[in-house]
Amino acid sequence: MKINLDEIFDYTSFNVDRDPHIKLDEQICKICDQRSCVNCCPARCYTWDEEKQKMTFVHDGCLECGTCYVVCENDAFTRWRYPRGGFGVCFRMT
Amino acid sequence: MKRTFDAIVVGAGPAGSSAALTMAKSGLSVALLERGAFPGEKNMFGGVLHRLTALEEYFPDFWNQAPWERHIVKKNLSFMTPGSSFSVSFDNEEADTPPYNGYTIFRPKFDNWLAQEAVKAGATLLNRSTVDDVIREDGKIVGVTLLRDGAELRAPVVIAADGVLSFTAKKAGLRQGKFSTENQGVCIKALIDMPKEVIDDRFGLVREQGASNEIVGNSAGVRGGTFLYTNYDSLSLGMVLELGSLTKTDKTPYDLLNNIMEQPQMSKLLRGGKLLEYSAHLVPKGGYDMIPELVGDGIMVAGDAAALCIITGLNLEGINLASQSGVLAGKAAIEAHKQQNFSKQSLAVYKKMLEESYVLKDLKMYRRTPQMLHNDRIYNQYPELICGVMDEIYRIDGTPKETMTKLLLRKVKETVGLKNMLADVYSGWRAL
Numbered sequence: 390m391k392i393n394l395d396e397i398f399d400y401t402s403f404n405v406d407r408d409p410h411i412k413l414d415e416q417i418c419k420i421c422d423q424r425s426c427v428n429c430c431p432a433r434c435y436t437w438d439e440e441k442q443k444m445t446f447v448h449d450g451c452l453e454c455g456t457c458y459v460v461c462e463n464d465a466f467t468r469w470r471y472p473r474g475g476f477g478v479c480f481r482m483t
Numbered sequence: 484m485k486r487t488f489d490a491i492v493v494g495a496g497p498a499g500s501s502a503a504l505t506m507a508k509s510g511l512s513v514a515l516l517e518r519g520a521f522p523g524e525k526n527m528f529g530g531v532l533h534r535l536t537a538l539e540e541y542f543p544d545f546w547n548q549a550p551w552e553r554h555i556v557k558k559n560l561s562f563m564t565p566g567s568s569f570s571v572s573f574d575n576e577e578a579d580t581p582p583y584n585g586y587t588i589f590r591p592k593f594d595n596w597l598a599q600e601a602v603k604a605g606a607t608l609l610n611r612s613t614v615d616d617v618i619r620e621d622g623k624i625v626g627v628t629l630l631r632d633g634a635e636l637r638a639p640v641v642i643a644a645d646g647v648l649s650f651t652a653k654k655a656g657l658r659q660g661k662f663s664t665e666n667q668g669v670c671i672k673a674l675i676d677m678p679k680e681v682i683d684d685r686f687g688l689v690r691e692q693g694a695s696n697e698i699v700g701n702s703a704g705v706r707g708g709t710f711l712y713t714n715y716d717s718l719s720l721g722m723v724l725e726l727g728s729l730t731k732t733d734k735t736p737y738d739l740l741n742n743i744m745e746q747p748q749m750s751k752l753l754r755g756g757k758l759l760e761y762s763a764h765l766v767p768k769g770g771y772d773m774i775p776e777l778v779g780d781g782i783m784v785a786g787d788a789a790a791l792c793i794i795t796g797l798n799l800e801g802i803n804l805a806s807q808s809g810v811l812a813g814k815a816a817i818e819a820h821k822q823q824n825f826s827k828q829s830l831a832v833y834k835k836m837l838e839e840s841y842v843l844k845d846l847k848m849y850r851r852t853p854q855m856l857h858n859d860r861i862y863n864q865y866p867e868l869i870c871g872v873m874d875e876i877y878r879i880d881g882t883p884k885e886t887m888t889k890l891l892l893r894k895v896k897e898t899v900g901l902k903n904m905l906a907d908v909y910s911g912w913r914a915l
Contacts, residue, residue, distance in 0.1 A: 400758055400759060401761050428729070429729050433737075455647060455648045455667075459661075459765065460729075464661075470613070470630070471518055471613050474519075474611030474629070475520045475610070479524050482759060483591065
């Protein structure tokens, strides 16, 4: 048994909103030398592309835990809010 | 949409629903806002639901009404290294009769139940309602707007029970600036399917008895701990990892949890289990010194939003403090309606009641604990020391034995260091 985030949609349910609830200022991420969001996000929503020098955030599998909001030292968010009512992660049991 | 109520509660978790229930029972019209499709849908925790003394007035036989999984009779504390584990177990018959001291629960079920009780008492539950901002008039909070085409709800008093990041408290100016990464932990959890009989046999339980296990060590040096709880026919395995410490590594939370799952003693307990659900959330772990302003003009803050959490390693309390704070905020709102005065001075009675209750008394008593837990040796060297000493005590390898004193001194020097140990014992004593 192992947590494999490639399969997260097999065990955690989401009602994905078209409109992302978190948006980044790519210029701030580009000059950030910490990028703690990449390893701290428990859902692996943040990926840094070294070649393109670009941070990508994918909101589809976001668990809405708040980790990135706290670890981002440069406040790179142009938007950080919870999804609109009824959208986002849906825990069934847990 | 524009509607007016006597009170608005933001967040239908344990704090919010306790507040809504209290106010609705006294006849106030209450809007209880939940951003999920139903209360509990967004909620997870890495814990045990402790006895909710604050709600016993409303549910004298709570255990017959609330949906729970197992009641806790057995508490284990373990120190773990990559290959060994030393445990202390407290199994208590006293905990086997109601009122039970603690339960394992599923939040989507439990939180929904409590919110529905508030609805039965007359509260208006508005699901799918994410708050966008507070409405301010003459410096007072008089309502909230929703992230839903300009919907507006008004009330002379708002209770912010919207969880650890509480944007409601922030927008009302009660919480300033950024959170410290040292004051926040990320809790991740795997829910693991396992037949009831297997759990009973493996953990030494009968009927609906449950066990809780708190584990220190084997977290690759990251400050934090592991928990394993028995539900009726599933296990909850998770970790709480301090963000300040996690940011200093390149480790991911899920790799650390996978590493725990593969640890030999743990993997025996999990054998045959199947992953059902994976969840995560922040835990406010800064204690007393992290508490924001609790009241403002027309607003009070309760539960995780007010950072009312106690994490000592031995005790992990949250929902009991949340529900107590919710009830007290509700009572303060009722009083404010009687006086028709919703100013900060009038609502300060909430803070006073919290100070007189066990909530702020306990948080104050454990004020030094978060600092004590910022000691990296707890998560690395001490588990190594304890398991190393046990290994040498039990090991028969044809060499003569040392006296216990010599063995202990040598092991302490090898791992923690004598000076460090004395300092840690002192600070640990002060903190707990």
